[in-house]
Amino acid sequence: MERRDIFITATDTGVGKTVATLALATLLQDQGYDVGVMKPVQCGGDDARFLKKSLSLKDDLQDINPCFAREPLSPHLAFKRQKRKIDVPKILAAYQQLKQKHDIVLVEGAGGLVVPLRDDYFVADLVRELNLGLLVIARPGLGTINHTLLTIEEARRKGLEVRGVIFSEISSRKRGIPERTNPREIAKLSGVLVLGTIPYLKSLRRPEILRRCAGMVDLKRLLEPSAGVSTARQKQLVDWDKKYVWHPFTQMKDWLNEEPLVIDAAKGSYLIDTRGNRYLDGVSSLWVNVHGHGHRHVNRRVREQLEKLEHSTLLGLSNTPAVELARKLVSIAPKGLAKVFYSDNGSTAVEAAIKIAYQYWQNAGRKGKKYIAHLANSYHGDTLGSVSVGGIALFHKVYRGLIFKTIKVDFPDCYRAPKDKKYPDYAFECLDRFEAMLKKKHGQIAAFVVEPVVQGAAGMIMWPKGVLKRMRELCRRYEVIFIADEVATGFGRTGKMFACEQEGVSPDILCLAKGITAGYLPLAATLTTQKIFDGFCFDYKDQKTFFHGHTYTGNPLACAAALANLEVFKEEKTLSRLAPKIKFLSQKLPMFYNLPHVGDVRQRGFMVGIELVADRQTKKPYPWExxxxxxxxxxxxxxxxxLRPLGNVIVLMPPLSMSLEELARLTDVTYEAIKKATS
Ligand SMILES: Cc1ncc(COP(=O)(O)O)c(C=O)c1O
Known part of the structure; x- marks a missing residue:
């Protein structure tokens, strides 16, 4: 069985740790648990005996309190004065004894986390050796934010899992503003759960504890099994990662010299590492998560599908979720899109789109239309086809010898229009040049591929209104297939289901991936119009088939996740609930301009880019090195x-389900971090 033992520490001495331990043990006993307590180190006083007696424990006092010193001093000193040393193996052995006898063991520390047990060994080190989750007992009044945050920071620094904070009232004083607001503030500033308050107890007798504390503490969340793994396993995972895994977009020489974070679990807006530390997922696990991690409905639908059919090929067969999803996607996609071609990721969605567009004209006998046009600074993925239509030098330069020839279209980065040009007029000037090029070369151009409205990986570059519509019109006028790559912008990120809807645009081909499965499983879809599809329907002997496809195309599990994703959009009214959150973000973001090295703050829906510059006046970028x-x-x-940046641009792209409180924390923490990194 998963252990739920807890180490109880406090922000300071005299905060009410022993009373809290007693109250929690009493509440747990009342729920039917066999609870053991431990006070591994005690200096002066009689806490261990008091707990044993109050809780009617049969354990040996030696196990409850293996290390005792007479004087009420810091343990390292109290034991030194008795010419003894705290015996850590003895503590560990006693804990093992109690663990075997009880469902839950509550281990009460001595003072706070940085109390020395020996000159070179602190309470936090003991927590780590015991491998226990930490509960922090805090005073409710003024000053507690500081003490509690310091305790949490130290716990994190030592790699401990903080399960939560509980306030302990040690007097009957009336609650003032600090008492009323501290729980919320601490939860917001630290990201740690505040699990309740132990009220002031006049008597420490069982009936009084049960009466006064009933419903005051969230025991269920306190006892949620820890997400972490043992210390030995943590080390093993790190070693194996360094030995076996080659990470994407990562200079592995640096990686091998760092301590990697290994994610072990996730819930809602939080990722949880092997030590049980929780992190707000500020970039939706690389722009994929939509409704939060571990969403009950999506979990259930994937589980149900797993029981029926895990995989069957779409080459020569079909499968239920793939059919249902195709119908659903066509029903929500911009008008005119009629067919769905599946693949596994964003790059392959674009790759398929490019090949379809190219072959469409070849099939039609328009052999000269063989070039793909794209924006000069674009990003559409990492396979060679998608690299060919990309233009980010740092990523793509080295592959120049391998990629095919394209037509690059200059388009301004909204923040960096030339000095003598005004934005957004300059963007439309560029479109005039685009038109001039199309006029001349459209006979050679098969397709134009763009990310509508927001160019994500290019640095969260956002277009002024009207650009997308005009691009679309120009492509229609000059018979160029218009491919909208909504791998990043799709599924609500800009505030609408698809960014194309921002300007009422329907592309000829639409590329979807990332959020399509709510961030659960790899899946992509390339949607086309009926006209393009018809351009492939000939007799087999004509050799005009689209000979392209991947083994896991239309995987039933991934399609089930995608169907569940769309159901949640509808059930939870995700898009209408998103609007006030987008507004909230737009009210928070201007504060970043208070930081002298923030050059530009860009937002479209839940996509945010904060560009850091060496000089705000000249917009001089920081050297990438x-x-x-x-x-x-x-x-x-x-x-x-x-978070994960794009060079000097800090990206915020939270799951659409992120709450206002979490968004506030995300922006506040980011603000402080930018301040520190640029000072
Ligand atoms: C617009 C766009 N297209 C394509 C891709 C490639 O997607 P994937 O990484 O799933 O291959 C990305 C990835 O970030 C993207 O942002």
Whole structure:
């Protein structure tokens, strides 16, 4: 059985740790648990005996309190004065004894986490050796935010899992503003659960505890099994990662010299590492998660599908979820899209789109239309076809010898229009140049591929209104297939289901991936119009078939997750509930301009880019080697938030389900981290 033992520490001495331990043990006993308690180190006083007696425990006092010193001093000193040393193996052995006898063991520390047990060994080190989740007991009044946050920070620094904070009232004083607001503030600032308050107890007798404490503490969440794994297993995973895994987009030389974070579980907006530390998922696990991690409905639908059919090929067969999903996607996609071609990821969705567009014209006998046009600074994925239509030098330069020839279309980064040009007029000037090019070369151009409205990986570059519509019209006028790559923007990220809807645009081909399965499983879809589809329907002998497909195309589990994703959109009214959150973000974001090295803050829906610059006046970028964006993201991690930058642009792209409180924490932590990284 999963153990639920807890180490109880406090923000300070005299906070009411022993009373809290007694109250929690009493409440748990009342729920039918066999509870053991332990006070491994005690200096002066009689807490261990008091707990044993009050809880009617039969355990040996030696096991409840293996290390005792007479004087009420810091343990390292109290034991030194008795010419003894705290015996850690003895503590560990006593804990093993109690563990075997009880369902739950509550281990009460001595003072706070940084209390020395020996000159070189602190309470936090003992918690780590016992491998227990931590409960922090805090005073409710003024000053407790500071003490509690310091305790949590130290716990995280030592790699401990903080299960929660409980307030302990040690006097009958009336509750003032600090008492009323501290729980919310601490939860918001730390990301740790506040599990309740132990009220002031005049008498420590069982009936009084049960009467006064009933419903005051969230025992269920306190006892949720820890997400972490043992210390030995943590080390093993890190070693194996370094030995066997080659990470994407990662300089592995650096990686091998760092301590990687290994994610073990997730719930809602939080990722949880092997130590049980919780992190706000500020980029939706690379722009994929939609309704939060471990969503009950999506879990259930995937589980149900698993019991029926895990996989069957779409080459020569069909399968139920793939059919149902195709119908659903066509029903919600911009008008005119009629057919769904499945693959597994964003790059393959674009790859298929490019090949379909190219072959469409070949099949039609328009052999000259063989070039794909794309924006010069675009990103559409990492397979060679999608790299060919990409233009991010850092990623793509080295493959120049391998990729096919394309037509690059210059389009302004909204923040960096030339000095003498005004934005957004300049964007439309560029479109005039695009038109001039189409006029001349449209006979050679098969398709134009773009990310509508927001160019994500290019640095969260956002277009002024009207650009998308005009691009679409130009493509129609010059017989160029218009491919909208909504791998990043699709499924609500810009505030509408698809970014194309922002301007009422229907592309000829639509590429979807990332959020399509709510971030559960790899799946992509390339949607086309009936006209394009018909361009492939000939006799087999004509050799005009689309000879393209991947083994896991239309995987039933992934399609079931995608169907569940769309059901949740409808059931939970995700898009209408998103609108106030987008507004909230737009009210929070201007504060970033208070930081002198923030050059630009861009937002479209739940997609945000905060561009850091060496000089705001001249917009001079930080040299990429300085990794200023990466440093800011390392800093947020220390405060329980996960972000991943795009060079000097800090990206926020939270799950659509993120609450206002979590959004506030995400922006506040990011603000402080940028401040630190750029000072
Ligand atoms: C717009 C766009 N297209 C394509 C891709 C490639 O998707 P994948 O990483 O799933 O291959 C990405 C990935 O970030 C993207 O943002």
């Amino acid at each position: 300085e990794r200023v964006g990466a440093r800011a993201c390392e800093e947020v991690r220390r405060h329980g938030v996960i």
